[in-house]
Amino acid sequence: MAHKALWSGRFTEPLADIALKFSSSIDLDKQLFREDIAGSIAHVEMLSATHILTAAESRRIRTALKQIQKEIETGKFRLTAEHEDIHLAIEQRLIQKIGPLGGKLHTGRSRNDQVALDERLYLRSAIKELNKLIIQLQRVLLYKSEKYFGALMPGYTHLQRAQPVMLSHHLLAYVSMLERDYGRLQDCMGRLNKLPLGAAALAGTSFPIDRAKVAKKLHFDGIVENSLDAVSDRDYLLELISSCSIIMMHLSRMAEELVLWSTKEFGFIHISDAYTTGSSIMPQKKNPDMAELVRGKTGRVYGSLVNLLTVMKALPLAYNRDMQEDKLPMFEAVGTTQQCLMIIAQMLVHSTFDRHRMEEELRNDFLTATEIADYLVRKGLPFRDAHEVTGKVVSHCINHRMYLGNLDIETLRLFSKLFAPDVLDYIYPQKSVEQKKSAGSTSPHEVKRQIVHWGRVLRGRKW
Ligand code: ARG
Secondary structure (H helix, E strand, O other), rough: OOOOOOOHHHOOOOOOOHHHHHHOOOHHHHHHHHHHHHHHHHHHOOOOOOOOOOOHHHHHHHHHHHHHHHHHHHHHOOOOOOOHHHHHHHHHHHHHHHHHHHOOOOOOOOOHHHHHHHHHHHHHHHHHHHHHHHHHHHHHHHHHHOOOOOOEEEEEEEEEEEEEEEHHHHHHHHHHHHHHHHHHHHHHHHOOEEEOOOOOOOOOOOOOOOOOOOHHHOOOOOOOOHHHHHHHOOOHHHHHHHHHHHHHHHHHHHHHHHHHOOOOOOOEEEEEEHOOOOOOOOOOOOEEEHHHHHHHHHHHHHHHHHHHHHHHOOOOOOOHHHHHHHHHHHHHHHHHHHHHHHHHHHHHEEEOOHHHHHHHHHHHHOOHHHHHHHHHHHHHOHHHHHHHHHHHHHHHHHOOOOOOOOOOHHHHHHHOOOOOOOOOHOOOOOHHHOOOOOOEEEEEHHHHHHHHHHHHHHHHOOO
């Protein structure tokens, strides 16, 4: 049987069991018990500093709250479905322990501002953890870029072989992507780190509370000014889940490349046994399940974003119970993104690249065709004509079952008299990357510059 609800004064009938079950959020929001207690302690300290409670009352409440935290941590106080939510469960336990004094904790606040506070506190640590995991993944990618510096691979567009690139260049592209993710989380933190507590239910309170004091105690940069906004806003959570969705989109692309590259057809990477699984029927199989799961779990995070956007759509101000549905997308998006960042970094640590395979693929193809066209351009031919001539050379090779590397100068001169023996230099993949002159290109000089840059950035970054 349920407890008598703390709000039941005007009711003559208790909440139906199925209504309580339906509306209880404790299953999920119990994860916020530490944040809830930290918020209550700061609130009650402020209540005594402003003489709304006596120092002795405040002390007794704080001591009991700390005991409740221990009780939850040790499983002595069990948070079960008979509680409507984490806030009421803790308050109820407080009253059980210290009697009517416990009822003074809620002076000048409401669950509406309380839940927003708990979430902001939780997300603050979630962002710190996400930052740490992003930096770790960036460091793994940088480490691999240094280790394999010099290795060449086919670069792709349309998943068709395009031009030779350095493997390090490809890996560092992900470091740049993750850097934007990191920046987005920082932006999020800037807007999120404001105290909503003190908005009370929606209109503020007639008690002379000191919101700035609570903000300071809880290390917020300030308060959410408008009380209606403070309790009805979930932008901070939407922004975070959007950032998580973009992180997952990046990870899904990396995961997809790991899946492709570990196939026999590509053979560019060997993922360690510890991060792959076998088949229950085909003894020869070694599957890249972790990468596939990262790809798959991306759906959960996108789903969370659409879930919460839809919950918030067209809600009138201020708080509405619909908003309680924000917990599932919040925990889902944060938890999944953290797990995926972690597993993909570990998987990369335990993978080796096969540079010989990658370079073999470069030789047996036409990836340096653009170099031949550029050569003709340097000899004075307009680029479009150079493109046409080189296309004919490629078609000739295909018809004769050969690659650019098999061409001799006599054959090339059949297509253009501008070809001289030095053209053969440009056919080599190594030459192709070395020829690149533009900033940010795949030339060894530019890639080295990126490595040095990221080394400096990531070494100095603390979490
Ligand atoms: N469990 C609620 C939630 O997560 C807490 C706020 C409830 N407020 C209320 N007036 N019923 O949104």
